[in-house]
Amino acid sequence: MRLALFLVALLAAQDQRSPGYAAYKKANELFVAKRIPEAIQSLQQSLKQDEKLIPALTLYAKIAMTMNRFELAKDSLERALEVDANAAYARFLYGLNFYLANDLPHAQQQLELARRVNPIDARAALYLGLTHESLGHTDQAMELYRESARLDAQVETLLAGARLLYLQNRLDECAQWLRKAVQREPNSRDAHFELARVYLLQDNPAAAAKEGEQALALKDGTAKDAQIHYLLIRAYRLTNPVKAAQHAELIKGLEQ
């Protein structure tokens, strides 16, 4: 482990000495600021100065992935991995790129490699888990979510684990994972929404409505308004049919 950290530090130092590093750094800042065209321009400059600069190649791939240009991302990552087959982040992104492109067998293979290169990377464990889940290997998936949560209990990981536990009807465990997620990120719309679903299935519509309303009021998450409205229809159905009907109308309004 110490050797690995030493090598990473050594490689980072090498990168910083590269003639393309300054342009890469600028590109990264522009990417963070969501100024994508300028970021690409800067990256191209960086790669002209050093076509083997791994951080620039991985950033280029990251940008391509955000634009669903999976083939471009793949090419860039392959160039990075040609320079260094053990470049941990490039290897992870290479696997992630296959996952996002729905090429699950290759995603599994590459994310396993990424885990071997960097066993403490929680993201690699998470996405390998998601890949296994998509392939129907639920036991492996759950084990990897646990491992990812142990390494770094990010909300994203806690949600992935909770969703699988929910599907397995392990509702109490699921609620535990979700409460952890809420604790970690009280403004997570998804965590509140998933918790509401658990309450609804446990025949506790009042608690489901409370969590659902909270989710609806939050912005940060992937759960769509329509999904939350559908939950609230069912939560209010018996106790407040007027409110239930309002949520149904809101969904219909969103469909227009």
Next chain:
Amino acid sequence: MVLSRVLAAFASIAYGYEPAPAIQFEEIAKRAGLRFELRNGETGKFHQIELMGGGVAALDYNNDGCMDIFFTNGATIPDLKKSGPQYYNRLFRNNCDMTFTDVTAEAGLAGAGYSMAVAVADFDRDGFPDIFVAGVRGNTLYRNLGNGRFADVTAKAGVGGPKQWSVSSGWLDYDNDGWPDLFVTNYVAWDPATAPRCGNPERQFYCHPSQFRGLPNQLFHNNHDGTFTDVSVKSGIAAHAGKGMGVAFADMDGDGFTDIYVTNDSIRAFLFHNQGNGTFREIGLEAGAALRDDGAAVAGMGADWRDFNNAGRPGLVVTDMINDGFLLLENLGGRRGFKDAGIATGLTMATRPYTGWGLGVFDFDNDGWKDLFFAMAHFTQLGHYLGRDAALPNRVFRNEAGKRFVDIAAFQDAALHRGVAFADFDGDGRVDAVVTCLNAPAKLYRNISKNGNHWLAVSVDGLGARVRVELPDGRMLSNHVTTAVGYNSSSEPLVRFGLGSQAVVKTLEIRYPDGKKQVLANVQADRIVKVAR
């Protein structure tokens, strides 16, 4: 109990004996002379219609007491013509010995155009079942003449237009007048000349349904004189454009009127609640039957609407695409609507790796609990992404007292399965299945489950009639008359019950759609009871 398990294990080791599974089928299509291949006319150009066909019906067209089989078939693309016998729809007569004879030519049922679905009912009440074939840009109604021949009465009946893509159809009596009315589900606006192409030149694939405009469904009222009136607008059905796939009928709230459930592809499903005055209100969202449990729309395929948990109320089962998990919705009754039962019974988790098309909720082992049969196949193009073939074996889930559905891995034979129809083809009281396969031979699964359980089948004149049996041990079972089962297919019209060890039914109650009730007492099991009104 423990001792008996130990003894069974010893017996197994000593004699190589394996206890027979509760539900078993054998595939006998070839042996039975049932030679049919569903041809979709694919050209490598990824036309959407290639994916969707495969309707099959179980019907007794000649009233000899043995269930016959009708298959729909494709056509060449883009002209949508049945350019040769390989594209003919086919009728096979059951010779009453579990062999079949192709009688398509003499019946006059080869058809024209690109056929998708079949629905069977005696629309003119002459005692012979008639056939409605839905397809791409053309639907056809065949009247059974009672002499082994059928006549195309589409124009006279007024059920042919407009020319659009219909995927499923079904017969119901929505106004309780005793005459079958017709419901047609329409998918999307599609034209081979203008349909979008998806993917890129190197790798084309079938488009997502979002690339197409959805269509409203149709309802035709039976005028009792061989004609129908299109009441789609008047009834409120046409107010809802969807991407209609399967259709199922049941009286969900016991108000005496048949309701309609339509699965849609990648948008929410429709639940048309019959208002009892010739109109329907779409209440899928309010009833909790429109979407997956997390509020996402599924790529809905087939549906069956049955009392799967012996609660006395029909619940919904819906097939869909990989990673959706098939829907199992418990009917809580009245205002309480539907509740997801797929998580608690294990069905959601168990079906997430699959894509399902046809289905049926029948008691295959006659133990008193209705089981689930799913016709399976992924979309062809998914093979690359999943790293495995799109062909799948069909699956049967055994109902364990309404609490769990357990995959019994009944089949190993993978194919691109589509429609499935159910009937007791060999008259032994066990429900068999006939399944279509894309560009491959159809399958006939004979139910050979060995358990000595008793059964009862009830022949009732009246679509939508609800039948309830009370067993001597106090259990109540319920079912209803419908031929609309699964995906673009039509099953036998009998109402079946598995009775377990009970050889007698204490009471058999029939509630007709017009409100009349009939009760029979002490009905002997293991037979078909014909109930005359």
